Amino acid sequence: xxKTTISLALMSVALPMTSYADELLSMQKDPNExxxxxxxxxxHRYSELTDINKENVxxxxxxxxxxxxxxxxxxxxxxxxxxxxxxxxxxxxxVYALDLNNDGAIKWKYEPKQNYDDxxxxxxCDVINRGLAYGDGKIFLNQADTTLVALDAETGKMVWSDxxxxxxxxxxxxxxxxxxxxxxxxxxxxxxxxxxxxVQTYDLNGKSLYKAYSTGPDAEMLVDPEKTxxxxxxxxxxxxxxxxxxxxxxxxGGTTWGWYSYDPDLNLFYYGTxxxxxxxxxxxxxxxxxxxSLFARDLDTGMAxxxxxxxxxxxxxxxxxxxxxxxxxKVKGKMRKTAVHFDRNGFGYTMDRASGELxxxxxxxxxxxxxxxxxxxxGLPDRNKQFSPEHNGEDTNTTGICPAAHGAKDQQPAAxxxxxxxxxxxxxxICMDLEPFEVEYLAGQPYVGASVNMFAAEKDxxxxxxxxxxxxxxxxxxxxxxxxxxxxxxxxxxxxxxxGTLEGYLKAVDAQTGRELxxxxxxxxxxxxxxxxxxxxxxxxxxxxxxxxxxxIGMTNNLENDTDGLGAVGAYKSLSSWTSLGGVLxxxxx
Numbered sequence: 001x002x003k004t005t006i007s008l009a010l011m012s013v014a015l016p017m018t019s020y021a022d023e024l025l026s027m028q029k030d031p032n033e034x035x036x037x038x039x040x041x042x043x044h045r046y047s048e049l050t051d052i053n054k055e056n057v058x059x060x061x062x063x064x065x066x067x068x069x070x071x072x073x074x075x076x077x078x079x080x081x082x083x084x085x086x087x088x089x090x091x092x093x094x095v096y097a098l099d100l101n102n103d104g105a106i107k108w109k110y111e112p113k114q115n116y117d118d119x120x121x122x123x124x125c126d127v128i129n130r131g132l133a134y135g136d137g138k139i140f141l142n143q144a145d146t147t148l149v150a151l152d153a154e155t156g157k158m159v160w161s162d163x164x165x166x167x168x169x170x171x172x173x174x175x176x177x178x179x180x181x182x183x184x185x186x187x188x189x190x191x192x193x194x195x196x197x198x199v200q201t202y203d204l205n206g207k208s209l210y211k212a213y214s215t216g217p218d219a220e221m222l223v224d225p226e227k228t229x230x231x232x233x234x235x236x237x238x239x240x241x242x243x244x245x246x247x248x249x250x251x252x253g254g255t256t257w258g259w260y261s262y263d264p265d266l267n268l269f270y271y272g273t274x275x276x277x278x279x280x281x282x283x284x285x286x287x288x289x290x291x292x293s294l295f296a297r298d299l300d301t302g303m304a305x306x307x308x309x310x311x312x313x314x315x316x317x318x319x320x321x322x323x324x325x326x327x328x329x330k331v332k333g334k335m336r337k338t339a340v341h342f343d344r345n346g347f348g349y350t351m352d353r354a355s356g357e358l359x360x361x362x363x364x365x366x367x368x369x370x371x372x373x374x375x376x377x378x379g380l381p382d383r384n385k386q387f388s389p390e391h392n393g394e395d396t397n398t399t400g401i402c403p404a405a406h407g408a409k410d411q412q413p414a415a416x417x418x419x420x421x422x423x424x425x426x427x428x429x430i431c432m433d434l435e436p437f438e439v440e441y442l443a444g445q446p447y448v449g450a451s452v453n454m455f456a457a458e459k460d461x462x463x464x465x466x467x468x469x470x471x472x473x474x475x476x477x478x479x480x481x482x483x484x485x486x487x488x489x490x491x492x493x494x495x496x497x498x499x500g501t502l503e504g505y506l507k508a509v510d511a512q513t514g515r516e517l518x519x520x521x522x523x524x525x526x527x528x529x530x531x532x533x534x535x536x537x538x539x540x541x542x543x544x545x546x547x548x549x550x551x552x553i554g555m556t557n558n559l560e561n562d563t564d565g566l567g568a569v570g571a572y573k574s575l576s577s578w579t580s581l582g583g584v585l586x587x588x589x590x
Contacts, residue, residue, distance in 0.1 A: 073548015344407025488529025500526025
């Protein structure tokens, strides 16, 4: 680990470690700021601000904008702390601090030095980065080359850094670092290269505390055979090893590049794991635990409290990394501390976040056909053999599978409104043909083993923006979109919900009905997330636009064949008629 020295003067006024939790808990309750990716530990992406509401949102105008100078896909969103807005870019992962008191002037800029040739060629699905984190007066950047960097929030100077993995074997980073209490939690990307997934935790001074793998021996996974449960029962000894053939777990995937949440009362953090490697299911018999799973772990020790596998022995690349949203709701007549998860496989799961009990599991996209339902007692999906690549065999094209590998929802995060009790979910409405073939593992080379072609589930309707009732598992309303909705949502106490479209529209809709109230065409397609803040007495709405990510990879990488980009290019071929490349932060006000 390389660290810069912190001055003795700074060290002498540093707060004790136990106070950092109080700092973040207090800060996230201030609606004028936006201090973490999702706005709060619970992943709500909700604001109590009401200056902008459904009566006046039609009067929103552009207040100011900022070009990032980078042309790849811009996922994630800004942070607003005090009078400073912090924004990031895809590779090369530039960080800007913008002065809100001075028309967005650049206070400082940090541009890391990363090895392009080692890193960029092994980044699946564009070179995106999902954002920044804050804690203890530092901005944390999780770089593409797996270096975690702490920057002084006032000056942009590096305080410390740690490079935890090696892109030469396919390990990269696209996910945000998460600061919970006095710890930083990071994951890893690279499931399409046979990388073995894990989460790693640091203290705020850069000391690595523990690493917990998704697959393998109990000790390396930080799993207790008797105390860690799945479906309310102990997982038992070697719960992962018993579900892999030989040593396949060592290149088993289960990467951890999604959004994490945290319950301070339970001291548990929650996240999902990705696909098993390879995509060819015939090469890896067994359930392949614990890929495609939700984990609840003790923040201080890393020990797993409970695990739930959504898609045992995945055949479709239905990564389970999507956000887990924490909400207290009445389910079946009983108040529950719930964890709500919209999985790539098309099912919306409501779980008891303390115990891991499965309460609700229903389809949130009507086209889902790979499974008919989920058994609430066993947790297992009722699979449809017609859409099973394993059942149909190697070198056989299984057609009409819904959803596609993008899932009925990818990483684009949903929002939750405590005011309405509803979840607002950006979804994909797409299907695919998939043909598995034998592939050999070679470190640093793609380990996919499948040819994929994606297409719209319905003509001119590749996505829907929906309101979901997680208490009953049903769609309350649904707005159709031409393309997949690849933007993260924002819900507000003003009864307005915001989201972006791949064409580049930022939209505002009525939280109760879904009726469109306002739209604005930004300079590029939106794969970023909406957030809001208040400065000098005025509320602002901010969005990153910049087409890219998996949906826009054909444009960012100049790909033309329908099966390129792991099948995405054909599905989104017409997107270039609606938008073009360019990274811009757009900020709106009344």
